[in-house]
Amino acid sequence: MSVRRHSFRGATRSGAPRILIVEDEEIIAEDLGYRLRDWGYEVVGLAHSSDRALELAREHRPDLVLMDIVIQGTMDGIETGRRIQMEVDASLVYVTAFADRDTLSRARITSPIGYVLKPFQDRELRAVVELALTRHKARIRDDQTRQTLRLLAKRLQDVREEESVRVSRRIHDELGQLVTVLKFDVAWLDHQKERLDPDLQERLTQVVERVDAAAASVRQIAGELRPGVLDDLGLLAAVEWMARDFGQRTGARCIVHERGDLMRLDGRTATAAFRICQEALSNIAKHAQATSVEIHLERRPGGVYLEITDNGCGIKREALRNPASMGLIAIRERARAVGGRCSIAPMSGGGTRVRARLFEGGGMEA
Ligand SMILES: Nc1ncnc2c1ncn2[C@@H]1O[C@H](COP(=O)(O)OP(=O)(O)OP(=O)(O)O)[C@@H](O)[C@H]1O
Ligand SMILES: [Mg+2]
Structure with a gap:
């Protein structure tokens, strides 16, 4: 040489x-x-x-x-x-x-x-270096594309969250107020019922029922968009509310276990945990055929640990790998957006486990 x-x-x-x-x-x-x-x-x-x-x-x-x-x-x-x-x-x-x-x-x-x-040899060295640099460039481009997609996903989630808060507040405050006033009016009429014809009395009973149904519906829609309880009473109360609602809707047993002080979590972390839980429960209701669900919420140094397990049919490997599994992607991105990690997997004894470790003040800059 x-x-x-x-x-x-x-x-x-x-x-x-x-x-x-x-x-x-x-x-x-x-x-x-x-x-x-x-x-x-x-x-x-x-x-x-x-x-x-x-x-x-x-x-x-x-x-x-x-x-x-x-x-x-x-x-x-x-x-x-x-x-x-x-x-x-x-x-x-x-x-x-x-x-x-x-x-x-x-x-x-x-x-x-x-x-x-x-x-x-020269030729061999040059070929390997060229190939390596081409792959390096492609990897950097891929990393950048992935990072852009991540930021986009985070931005979409943030915008959606802000929109949900806004619409939920308006439904709750404006529509809710109107329905409440309507309820008072109808209740007043109901008290004067004897003064009305039997036909009108029957009609009034229907109106009372419908106004009650409208009030319940307003509460339900506002709550589904963004439960006020999350902002007012914190993550634990919101998850307990969601678990109760899930149990009533599906007939499955849904238990929440808590540990540590979950009250003073920052808003972004609490929202991320709540939305992960919401998507996991919605998946269980749709896909798992489970009879029992357990939610563990635990305050850990720097953030919160969340685990949702069901005893259903167990998530399939293909679903986990499928790039079109947008609900699963949303769960992972929610965790990543607060600098956290998350795993979704079938359990050896059957059922599915979603785990997330979320950090306060962590995550990507938008
Ligand atoms: N707890 C679960 N048990 C069994 N299978 C599950 C569970 N959670 C998710 N899956 C499977 O993973 C797939 C992907 O879930 P994902 O939430 O991404 O989509 P989806 O629920 O089908 O639709 P979307 O969430 O967009 O309404 C589901 O179609 C289902 O097959
Ligand atoms: Mg889903």
Whole structure:
């Protein structure tokens, strides 16, 4: 192998893919760097040790790291690669003379984009680097698209929530007031009933019933949109109200277990927990054929833990993977929007479990 000395410090060509070389044999490192520069890449640095590799990666944020597995320093190339990936959004290609099974399976955990075995040929190296950079770009684009979709989902949920609060308040305050006044008027008439013809008396009885039904309906619609109890009495009261309503509608037993002080939760976290619970219960009513549902609500440091289990038919793997499962996606995004995590899975003994850990003050900026 011919060795060509070259200084890479300050070698910039704006827009060119940025590559960091981690290789403890100086001659190989210099040669790699020379070739890559020659092909139009920007070599942001040569590191001979794990510590220097981390330093350079933090400083230059390369697109790609060509990583020797056996290097000097406190960590080997695989561990260094893992640390670099955790800290900066770089892709990895291992350049190595060792390709035994153990090494490869350890290396695989870091999802490298490729391997180049030493000694390497120009064509082979170039093909692997090109492929790695193309995949890196595609991955970055995918990540950006996913992030955009997430923000969009969060925005939609926020807008919907605000709208629900607004419409629910108007229904409750304006329509609710009107119906209440109507109820007083009708009650007054009802007291004068004896003064009316029997026909009119019968008609009045119907009107009283209808006004009562309208009042109940107004309460139900406003509550479904956004239960006032969530804002007034907190998450636990709102979930208990929902559980009672669920039990009455489906005939299933629905028990709420609580732990810790759930009163002083911030509004976003309480809303997220409430909506997750609402979607989970709506799914149970629609799909599970369950006779028993348990809801656990627990205040934990920094947020709240929520678990909803049913003893129904159990959610299918296909439903969990289906990108059209919008209700499940909404549950996951609700959790993510407050910096939380969530899992939805069938249970080994039958039924389904939805779990969410939600954090106060966590989550994405809109
Ligand atoms: N508790 C459950 N038990 C059994 N299957 C479930 C349960 N929850 C969800 N599923 C399955 O997961 C699928 C996806 O649920 P998802 O909430 O995304 O959609 P949906 O309820 O069918 O429609 P939408 O929520 O949009 O009205 C359901 O169609 C159902 O097959
Ligand atoms: Mg659903």
